[in-house]
Amino acid sequence: WLDKFGEADIPAAPINTVAEAVEDVQTRARGLIVQLEHPAIGTAKSIANPIRFSDTPVSFRLPPPLLGEHTAEILRGLGYSAEDMQTMAVESAT
Known part of the structure; x- marks a missing residue:
């Protein structure tokens, strides 16, 4: 379908599964997945804040x-x- 849309000059993109989105090159390059320590389950992956502040970096303190x-x-x-x-x-x- 993506090829057909491309041929017709229709903007389109694939819809990723959660696993695909987490492993996506762009997701990794932007650091959108962080690992946090959880007291009950150990290390847990979480979604990072996609908004970047140049003077006030976002921190991730809670799982x-x-x-x-x-x-x-x-x-x-x-x-x-x-x-x-x-x-x-x-x-x-x-």
Whole structure:
């Protein structure tokens, strides 16, 4: 399809899988994948900030959260009580 689009002068590009995107030459050249130490799973790959600041470099201090790691904090911020959260947990509302 890409050849046909090219012949017709239609801009097009392939759609990569996540694995392909992570291994892409441009992704690697721009340093868009960083490795962070996670206390529960060890070394974890994460997406770096694609925005570059010349005078204020971006740092990566925290690993990506585990699934549900911040659920209670978010629900509290939305006004749910501890009792509400317990009810949701019992009813398997994850």
